[in-house]
Amino acid sequence: MAMYVYSTQGEPVGFVMETFIHTMDGEPVGRIIGSRVHRIDGAYVGEWWKEMVVARPEGRPRNILPVAKPPRRMPPGASFSRRVVIHGGYRDTFHLLVEPDAALQEYAQAAE
Numbered sequence: 001m002a003m004y005v006y007s008t009q010g011e012p013v014g015f016v017m018e019t020f021i022h023t024m025d026g027e028p029v030g031r032i033i034g035s036r037v038h039r040i041d042g043a044y045v046g047e048w049w050k051e052m053v054v055a056r057p058e059g060r061p062r063n064i065l066p067v068a069k070p071p072r073r074m075p076p077g078a079s080f081s082r083r084v085v086i087h088g089g090y091r092d093t094f095h096l097l098v099e100p101d102a103a104l105q106e107y108a109q110a111a112e
Helices: 102-111
Strands: 002-006 012-016 020-023 028-033 034-040 045-048 052-055
Touching: 020 052
Parallel strands: none
Antiparallel strands: 002 012, 012 020, 020 028, 028 034, 034 045, 045 052
């Protein structure tokens, strides 16, 4: 059974199967290791928090080794939008999973 990934605005943006995060059309884009979220190529994008991928100050941004891309999954179907989202003021970073250069730019600026 899939678990949905939501944006900080409350919209469903993806789903989780096993430890991999997929877009709503079934494309694998990342994985969850503990509370950290990484792209398939190993780039760190944020933290897994309350079914969202967010930038948390407690996160330790470091890249890991890439993994083989898992197969596409059948989308689990439409989900509802959340009415109330408590995102703790954390910035949504799901877009870093699907935009190839965004993660590199994001954390290159953070390192400066």
